[in-house]
Amino acid sequence: MLITRWDPKLALSKYPYFFDRRFDSCLESNEDTLIPDFAPVVDIEEKDKQYVVTVELPGVKKDDVKIDLKDNVLTISGEKKMVRKIDEKNFHQSERIFGSFQRCFRLPELVDQQQISAEFKDGILNIAIPKSVAIQPKTIEIKVK
Protein backbone atom coordinates (compact mmCIF):
# COMPACT_ATOMS: atom_id res chain seq x y z
CA MET A 1 0.00 0.00 0.00
CA LEU A 2 1.24 3.42 -0.94
CA ILE A 3 1.11 6.37 1.33
CA THR A 4 -0.70 9.03 -0.65
CA ARG A 5 -1.46 12.64 -0.02
CA TRP A 6 -4.77 13.26 1.72
CA ASP A 7 -7.22 15.10 -0.46
CA PRO A 8 -10.29 16.33 1.40
CA LYS A 9 -12.51 16.19 -1.69
CA LEU A 10 -11.48 12.67 -2.44
CA ALA A 11 -12.05 11.77 1.17
CA LEU A 12 -15.60 13.03 0.94
CA SER A 13 -16.42 10.85 -2.00
CA LYS A 14 -14.65 7.74 -0.82
CA TYR A 15 -14.50 7.75 2.89
CA PRO A 16 -17.27 5.91 4.70
CA TYR A 17 -17.64 8.59 7.37
CA PHE A 18 -20.00 10.65 5.27
CA PHE A 19 -23.38 9.06 5.12
CA ASP A 20 -25.77 11.12 3.08
CA ARG A 21 -28.24 13.53 4.48
CA ARG A 22 -31.86 12.76 4.99
CA PHE A 23 -33.38 12.30 1.56
CA ASP A 24 -30.54 12.94 -0.85
CA SER A 25 -29.82 9.30 -1.45
CA CYS A 26 -33.50 8.52 -1.88
CA LEU A 27 -33.77 11.01 -4.70
CA GLU A 28 -30.69 9.79 -6.49
CA SER A 29 -31.54 6.11 -6.22
CA ASN A 30 -35.18 5.98 -7.31
CA GLU A 31 -36.58 8.55 -9.64
CA ASP A 32 -40.16 7.76 -8.69
CA THR A 33 -39.67 8.38 -4.99
CA LEU A 34 -42.81 9.64 -3.32
CA ILE A 35 -42.52 12.06 -0.47
CA PRO A 36 -43.07 9.95 2.64
CA ASP A 37 -45.35 10.98 5.50
CA PHE A 38 -42.56 10.88 8.04
CA ALA A 39 -38.90 10.07 8.51
CA PRO A 40 -38.08 7.80 11.45
CA VAL A 41 -35.02 8.71 13.50
CA VAL A 42 -31.84 6.75 12.83
CA ASP A 43 -28.57 6.15 14.62
CA ILE A 44 -25.59 4.88 12.68
CA GLU A 45 -22.72 3.51 14.64
CA GLU A 46 -19.37 2.29 13.43
CA LYS A 47 -17.85 -0.73 15.09
CA ASP A 48 -14.62 -2.53 14.31
CA LYS A 49 -16.17 -5.07 11.99
CA GLN A 50 -19.52 -3.59 11.07
CA TYR A 51 -21.80 -0.62 10.83
CA VAL A 52 -24.98 -0.79 12.88
CA VAL A 53 -28.00 1.15 11.68
CA THR A 54 -30.75 1.54 14.29
CA VAL A 55 -34.19 2.81 13.27
CA GLU A 56 -37.00 3.67 15.67
CA LEU A 57 -40.26 2.24 14.38
CA PRO A 58 -42.64 1.89 17.32
CA GLY A 59 -45.93 0.21 16.47
CA VAL A 60 -44.81 -0.96 13.04
CA LYS A 61 -45.29 -4.60 12.07
CA LYS A 62 -42.32 -6.61 10.83
CA ASP A 63 -44.07 -7.33 7.55
CA ASP A 64 -44.66 -3.64 6.91
CA VAL A 65 -40.94 -2.83 6.80
CA LYS A 66 -38.95 -3.15 3.59
CA ILE A 67 -35.16 -3.02 3.37
CA ASP A 68 -33.74 -2.58 -0.08
CA LEU A 69 -30.22 -2.35 -1.45
CA LYS A 70 -29.72 -0.89 -4.89
CA ASP A 71 -26.66 0.81 -6.38
CA ASN A 72 -25.04 0.81 -2.94
CA VAL A 73 -27.94 2.79 -1.43
CA LEU A 74 -29.68 1.20 1.52
CA THR A 75 -33.38 2.09 1.59
CA ILE A 76 -35.56 1.49 4.61
CA SER A 77 -39.20 2.07 3.82
CA GLY A 78 -42.63 0.92 4.79
CA GLU A 79 -45.87 1.92 6.36
CA LYS A 80 -46.95 2.58 9.89
CA LYS A 81 -50.58 1.61 10.11
CA MET A 82 -53.12 2.33 12.78
CA VAL A 83 -54.20 -0.77 14.64
CA ARG A 84 -57.73 -0.05 13.52
CA LYS A 85 -59.48 2.80 11.85
CA ILE A 86 -60.29 5.40 14.46
CA ASP A 87 -62.80 8.12 13.93
CA GLU A 88 -61.07 11.49 14.10
CA LYS A 89 -63.62 12.92 16.50
CA ASN A 90 -62.72 10.27 19.07
CA PHE A 91 -59.19 11.61 19.38
CA HIS A 92 -58.54 13.72 22.43
CA GLN A 93 -54.91 13.97 21.59
CA SER A 94 -53.05 12.94 18.48
CA GLU A 95 -49.28 13.26 18.50
CA ARG A 96 -48.24 10.04 16.80
CA ILE A 97 -47.68 10.12 13.06
CA PHE A 98 -48.91 7.33 10.82
CA GLY A 99 -48.39 6.66 7.16
CA SER A 100 -45.51 5.89 4.84
CA PHE A 101 -41.87 6.37 5.75
CA GLN A 102 -38.55 6.18 3.98
CA ARG A 103 -34.88 6.71 4.76
CA CYS A 104 -31.96 6.15 2.42
CA PHE A 105 -28.27 5.91 3.11
CA ARG A 106 -25.39 5.54 0.75
CA LEU A 107 -23.18 2.80 2.06
CA PRO A 108 -19.43 3.07 2.06
CA GLU A 109 -18.09 1.18 -0.90
CA LEU A 110 -16.24 -1.33 1.16
CA VAL A 111 -19.00 -3.27 2.86
CA ASP A 112 -19.94 -6.89 2.50
CA GLN A 113 -23.34 -6.48 0.87
CA GLN A 114 -24.10 -10.19 0.94
CA GLN A 115 -23.85 -10.35 4.73
CA ILE A 116 -26.24 -7.55 5.69
CA SER A 117 -28.67 -8.75 8.34
CA ALA A 118 -31.60 -7.15 10.15
CA GLU A 119 -33.55 -7.74 13.33
CA PHE A 120 -36.76 -6.09 14.51
CA LYS A 121 -37.67 -6.03 18.18
CA ASP A 122 -39.64 -3.74 20.51
CA GLY A 123 -40.10 -1.14 17.82
CA ILE A 124 -36.38 -0.98 17.01
CA LEU A 125 -34.99 -2.11 13.66
CA ASN A 126 -31.33 -3.06 13.84
CA ILE A 127 -29.40 -3.52 10.61
CA ALA A 128 -25.89 -4.90 10.77
CA ILE A 129 -23.69 -4.13 7.77
CA PRO A 130 -20.37 -5.96 7.96
CA LYS A 131 -17.34 -4.15 6.65
CA SER A 132 -15.50 -5.92 3.92
CA VAL A 133 -12.38 -7.64 5.14
CA ALA A 134 -10.24 -5.06 3.33
CA ILE A 135 -11.15 -2.24 5.71
CA GLN A 136 -11.29 -4.11 8.97
CA PRO A 137 -8.61 -2.94 11.35
CA LYS A 138 -5.53 -5.05 11.58
CA THR A 139 -3.22 -5.23 14.50
CA ILE A 140 0.41 -5.22 13.70
CA GLU A 141 2.75 -6.07 16.44
CA ILE A 142 5.96 -4.10 16.53
CA LYS A 143 8.84 -5.93 17.88
CA VAL A 144 11.51 -3.89 19.56
CA LYS A 145 14.89 -5.44 19.37
Added chain:
Amino acid sequence: MSIVRWSPRGSWLDLRNEFDRMFDSIFNPRYEEETSLSAFNPAVDIIEEDKAYQIHVELPGLNKDDIKLSVKDNYLSISGEKKRESKIEDKNYQRTERIFGSFQRNFRLSDSVEADKIEAEFKEGILNIVVPKKKESLAKQIEVKVK
Protein backbone atom coordinates in the same frame (compact mmCIF):
# COMPACT_ATOMS: atom_id res chain seq x y z
CA MET B 1 -63.60 16.43 27.29
CA SER B 2 -62.56 14.39 30.25
CA ILE B 3 -58.87 13.67 29.90
CA VAL B 4 -57.00 16.88 29.44
CA ARG B 5 -53.39 16.93 28.49
CA TRP B 6 -51.24 18.63 31.01
CA SER B 7 -48.54 20.36 29.06
CA PRO B 8 -45.39 21.46 30.82
CA ARG B 9 -44.43 23.58 27.82
CA GLY B 10 -47.79 24.88 26.72
CA SER B 11 -48.01 27.06 23.67
CA TRP B 12 -48.06 30.78 24.36
CA LEU B 13 -50.95 30.98 21.99
CA ASP B 14 -53.01 28.94 24.38
CA LEU B 15 -53.51 31.75 26.84
CA ARG B 16 -56.04 29.96 28.96
CA ASN B 17 -53.64 27.13 29.62
CA GLU B 18 -50.91 29.56 30.45
CA PHE B 19 -53.09 31.32 32.99
CA ASP B 20 -54.22 28.01 34.45
CA ARG B 21 -50.63 27.06 34.80
CA MET B 22 -49.68 30.34 36.44
CA PHE B 23 -52.40 29.95 39.03
CA ASP B 24 -51.61 26.31 39.51
CA SER B 25 -47.99 27.02 40.20
CA ILE B 26 -49.01 29.58 42.82
CA PHE B 27 -51.64 27.51 44.59
CA ASN B 28 -50.33 24.04 43.91
CA PRO B 29 -46.56 23.81 44.15
CA ARG B 30 -46.64 20.11 43.29
CA TYR B 31 -47.62 21.09 39.80
CA GLU B 32 -44.20 22.57 39.30
CA GLU B 33 -42.45 19.41 40.42
CA GLU B 34 -44.00 17.56 37.55
CA THR B 35 -42.37 19.70 34.95
CA SER B 36 -40.29 17.53 32.72
CA LEU B 37 -37.20 19.18 31.33
CA SER B 38 -36.15 16.11 29.42
CA ALA B 39 -35.40 16.33 25.73
CA PHE B 40 -37.16 13.03 25.23
CA ASN B 41 -40.88 13.58 25.11
CA PRO B 42 -42.71 10.50 23.82
CA ALA B 43 -45.65 10.97 21.46
CA VAL B 44 -49.06 10.17 22.93
CA ASP B 45 -52.45 9.47 21.38
CA ILE B 46 -55.59 9.52 23.48
CA ILE B 47 -58.69 7.96 22.01
CA GLU B 48 -62.11 7.91 23.57
CA GLU B 49 -64.14 4.77 23.13
CA ASP B 50 -67.58 3.84 24.41
CA LYS B 51 -66.38 2.16 27.58
CA ALA B 52 -62.82 3.37 28.05
CA TYR B 53 -60.08 5.77 27.07
CA GLN B 54 -57.13 4.32 25.19
CA ILE B 55 -53.76 5.97 25.73
CA HIS B 56 -50.99 4.96 23.31
CA VAL B 57 -47.43 6.03 24.10
CA GLU B 58 -44.53 5.50 21.70
CA LEU B 59 -41.58 4.11 23.61
CA PRO B 60 -39.32 2.32 21.14
CA GLY B 61 -36.41 0.40 22.56
CA LEU B 62 -37.52 0.48 26.17
CA ASN B 63 -37.88 -2.48 28.47
CA LYS B 64 -41.09 -3.10 30.34
CA ASP B 65 -39.17 -2.57 33.58
CA ASP B 66 -37.97 0.89 32.55
CA ILE B 67 -41.53 2.25 32.51
CA LYS B 68 -43.36 3.49 35.58
CA LEU B 69 -47.04 4.16 35.62
CA SER B 70 -48.73 5.75 38.60
CA VAL B 71 -51.93 7.48 39.62
CA LYS B 72 -51.73 10.14 42.26
CA ASP B 73 -54.15 12.94 43.10
CA ASN B 74 -56.08 12.31 39.92
CA TYR B 75 -53.01 12.57 37.73
CA LEU B 76 -51.93 9.64 35.61
CA SER B 77 -48.19 9.80 35.32
CA ILE B 78 -46.07 7.89 32.83
CA SER B 79 -42.37 8.11 33.48
CA GLY B 80 -39.19 6.19 32.95
CA GLU B 81 -35.88 6.17 31.31
CA LYS B 82 -34.81 5.34 27.80
CA LYS B 83 -31.35 3.90 28.02
CA ARG B 84 -28.83 3.21 25.33
CA GLU B 85 -28.47 -0.49 24.65
CA SER B 86 -24.76 -0.29 25.29
CA LYS B 87 -22.29 2.30 26.39
CA ILE B 88 -20.63 3.57 23.27
CA GLU B 89 -18.09 6.25 22.73
CA ASP B 90 -19.42 9.21 20.81
CA LYS B 91 -16.70 9.02 18.22
CA ASN B 92 -18.15 5.77 16.92
CA TYR B 93 -21.34 7.48 15.82
CA GLN B 94 -21.86 8.43 12.22
CA ARG B 95 -25.31 9.73 12.96
CA THR B 96 -27.27 10.22 16.17
CA GLU B 97 -30.88 11.20 15.83
CA ARG B 98 -32.37 9.09 18.59
CA ILE B 99 -32.93 10.78 21.92
CA PHE B 100 -32.27 9.06 25.20
CA GLY B 101 -32.88 10.00 28.80
CA SER B 102 -35.66 10.20 31.32
CA PHE B 103 -39.16 11.23 30.45
CA GLN B 104 -42.43 12.07 32.12
CA ARG B 105 -45.89 12.72 30.80
CA ASN B 106 -48.82 13.59 33.04
CA PHE B 107 -52.50 13.52 32.31
CA ARG B 108 -55.32 14.73 34.49
CA LEU B 109 -58.03 12.13 34.92
CA SER B 110 -61.64 13.11 35.23
CA ASP B 111 -63.95 11.84 37.93
CA SER B 112 -65.78 9.70 35.42
CA VAL B 113 -63.02 7.09 35.14
CA GLU B 114 -62.15 4.15 37.33
CA ALA B 115 -58.59 4.91 38.40
CA ASP B 116 -58.28 1.57 40.22
CA LYS B 117 -58.96 -0.41 37.10
CA ILE B 118 -56.37 1.11 34.78
CA GLU B 119 -54.54 -1.55 32.80
CA ALA B 120 -51.41 -1.33 30.70
CA GLU B 121 -49.66 -3.48 28.15
CA PHE B 122 -46.30 -2.95 26.45
CA LYS B 123 -45.77 -4.40 23.01
CA GLU B 124 -43.66 -3.53 19.95
CA GLY B 125 -42.49 -0.29 21.50
CA ILE B 126 -46.02 0.92 22.23
CA LEU B 127 -47.44 1.30 25.72
CA ASN B 128 -51.20 0.78 25.65
CA ILE B 129 -53.08 2.08 28.67
CA VAL B 130 -56.77 1.40 29.09
CA VAL B 131 -58.61 3.76 31.41
CA PRO B 132 -62.14 2.40 31.93
CA LYS B 133 -65.05 4.76 32.39
CA LYS B 134 -67.32 4.45 35.40
CA LYS B 135 -70.54 2.61 34.81
CA GLU B 136 -72.71 5.57 35.63
CA SER B 137 -70.89 7.73 33.11
CA LEU B 138 -71.29 5.34 30.19
CA ALA B 139 -73.40 6.57 27.34
CA LYS B 140 -76.98 5.53 27.68
CA GLN B 141 -79.43 5.05 24.94
CA ILE B 142 -82.77 6.57 25.57
CA GLU B 143 -85.52 5.56 23.35
CA VAL B 144 -87.68 8.40 22.20
CA LYS B 145 -91.25 7.45 21.78
CA VAL B 146 -93.18 9.40 19.26
CA LYS B 147 -96.82 9.48 19.97
